[in-house]
Amino acid sequence: METLSPLIECVPNFSEGRDRAVISNIESAIQSVEGVQLLHTDMGFGANRTVITFVGPPKKVVEAAFRAIQVAATYIDMSVQKGTHPRMGATDVCPLIPIRGVSLEDTVKWANQLAQRVGHELSIPVYMYEAAAKHDQRRNLASIRSGEYEGLRSKMQHSDWKPDYGPINFNPTSGATVIGARPFLIAYNVNLKSQDVQAANFIAQRVRESGYLHKIDGIIQRDESGQPIRIKGRCKGVKAIGWYIDEYGHTQVSMNITDLDACAVHEAFEACRAVAEEINVELNGSELIGLAPLRVFLEAGRSFEKKEEAAESLLVKSAIKHLGLNVLAPFQPQERVIEYLLRR
Numbered sequence: 209m210e211t212l213s214p215l216i217e218c219v220p221n222f223s224e225g226r227d228r229a230v231i232s233n234i235e236s237a238i239q240s241v242e243g244v245q246l247l248h249t250d251m252g253f254g255a256n257r258t259v260i261t262f263v264g265p266p267k268k269v270v271e272a273a274f275r276a277i278q279v280a281a282t283y284i285d286m287s288v289q290k291g292t293h294p295r296m297g298a299t300d301v302c303p304l305i306p307i308r309g310v311s312l313e314d315t316v317k318w319a320n321q322l323a324q325r326v327g328h329e330l331s332i333p334v335y336m337y338e339a340a341a342k343h344d345q346r347r348n349l350a351s352i353r354s355g356e357y358e359g360l361r362s363k364m365q366h367s368d369w370k371p372d373y374g375p376i377n378f379n380p381t382s383g384a385t386v387i388g389a390r391p392f393l394i395a396y397n398v399n400l401k402s403q404d405v406q407a408a409n410f411i412a413q414r415v416r417e418s419g420y421l422h423k424i425d426g427i428i429q430r431d432e433s434g435q436p437i438r439i440k441g442r443c444k445g446v447k448a449i450g451w452y453i454d455e456y457g458h459t460q461v462s463m464n465i466t467d468l469d470a471c472a473v474h475e476a477f478e479a480c481r482a483v484a485e486e487i488n489v490e491l492n493g494s495e496l497i498g499l500a501p502l503r504v505f506l507e508a509g510r511s512f513e514k515k516e517e518a519a520e521s522l523l524v525k526s527a528i529k530h531l532g533l534n535v536l537a538p539f540q541p542q543e544r545v546i547e548y549l550l551r552r
Contacts, residue, residue, distance in 0.1 A: 214309035216318065217263045217392075217546075218273050219498060220302040222280050223295045223383075225252040230283045231260075237275040238262050244272045247549045250498050254453040256291025257300070259395065259498045263550070266310060270322045273302055277326055277385060286357050286383040292451050294350075296357045297383035301349060303338065304389050315389040316340045323387040327374025332382045333364065334373040338390035342372050349386060350447065357383045394465040394504065395497035396473055398480040399535060400458055401490040408450025408459035411483045415461065415476065416441045416448035442479045445470035456536065458492065473500070474508035477531055493532020496539075502547045 224230050231251060238246050244264035251258045262272060277299045284298035302322070306315045319340040327334045341347040345368070355363050361378040363369045370376055371384065400408055413420035419441040422429040429437045441448075445467030452459045461480050465471055481491050502524075509523025510516055512530040524541050533539040542548050 214266055215263055215307040216266050216269050216310050216315055217261065217305040217307050218269050218302065219259060219261050219305065219393075220273060220276055220280075221295075221300045222258045222260070222276075222284065223256065223286065223289050223291065223293075223298055223300050224280070224284050225254075225256045225258045225291065227283075230280075231258050233283060234258075234260065234276050234279050237279040238272045240275060241268050241272040243268045245550075247546070248499050248543065252293070252497075254291070254455045255293035256289065257293045257295065261499050263307060266304075266314070266318045269304065270318050270325075273304075273322055274325050274329075277302065277332070278330055281330055281332060281382040285381050287380050289357070292453060294353055294356055294449075295383075296353050296355075296360055297332070297385045298381070299332075299385045300353075300383075301337075301386040301388075303387075303393070305392055306389075312339050312389060312391065319387050319389040323373045326385060326387065327371065330374075330382075332374050332379060333371035333376070333384040335384060335386045336372045337386050337388035340388040346372075349388075352386050360384055391466070392468070392501065394468065394473055394500055395463075396465055396476065397460040397462045397495040397497065398477055399456070399460055399492040399494060399532070400484065401492045402459050403452060403457070404489075405450055405452050405459055407484075407487055407489050408452070408461055410450070410487060411480055411489070412448035412450040412461045412463075414441055414483045415443050415463070415479045416446050417444050418447070442483075443471040443476050446476055460495070468501075468503065472507045472511075473504045474511050474527070474531065491532070493535030495536055496533055496544060499544055499546050499549070502545050505541065505545065 244262055246262045248261045280298045304315050304319050306312055316339050323334040326332050335352045336342050337349050346352050364378055419439045422437040422439050446465050448463040505524045505527040508527035512526050528539050
């Protein structure tokens with residue numbers, strides 16, 4: 209039996225989604241490493257953010273990621289960058305994900321190698337997150353990114369927020385980069401037929417696992433020890449915020465689904481629908497950012513078709529239709545499903 213070579217995925221997020229020339233330069237840097245396969249580029253104008261997905265042997269992926277971060281630092285100036293998406297650096301976050309023949313523990317080692325090079329050779333402050341976090345408070349990306357780029361200078365002055373690699377001084381041009389290792393994550397947005405950001409946030413708070421603060425008449429309720437009481441959301445393993453996207457003219461519930469075993473994509477979609485109905489808001493399809501594994505579409509298709517056994521193509525088409533993945537733009541599964549791309 210043929211032994212397949214180790215494979216990891218890298219999904220860096222860059223704080224540029226409007227200048228195609230800049231993204232092309234970053235793509236060229238990635239593709240300059242032989243053995244690395246660029247799978248997908250997702251540019252978001254309103255968010256002013258681009259997510260690029262590529263795979264390859266671990267050593268080559270680390271080299272490609274380093275070159276991409278280097279180019280991003282050359283062309284993206286954070287002192288003038290604006291966009292809807294939370295961000296703190298030119299290369300905002302760069303996760304490594306084990307795909308085949310590599311453990312998460314090994315991926316952590318590769319993430320540290322990358323971070324050390326970025327910090328030392330590019331003089332970019334680097335924070336480690338998820339499985340590669342060196343401090344418990346840095347496991348969650350949202351905690352590291354709290355305050356965003358605008359609050360980074362003062363944040364770095366606190367001993368608790370000294371970077372894990374690189375200079376301890378603020379870099380006004382590149383900001384800081386977050387690097388880590390994590391399991392597969394789905395970046396997924398549900399569209400609302402609404403321009404009300406408060407409504408989008410209401411839905412996000414009730415869907416995400418962390419939930420929301422319990423209030424009565426606007427007053428935060430506290431437990432016997434004086435701690436604020438939080439009401440858990442509907443979807444385990446889901447992080448979510450609400451925002452308005454100018455280019456679409458409507459709001460979205462923007463989610464990261466971090467555990468597909470705990471919450472499938474179609475379950476997150478239906479949870480948003482249920483909460484939206486409570487406040488008389490309609491959904492208008494959804495948007496997948498980057499790529500997703502085939503199981504996402506098969507699970508959704510089986511749920512919508514009420515069939516355990518059906519042709520793969522039928523299930524995929526059903527998932528796309530019922531999730532409304534083609535509302536904002538044509539959705540081509542051959543370009544968005546990881547397994548299909550790897551067969552090329």
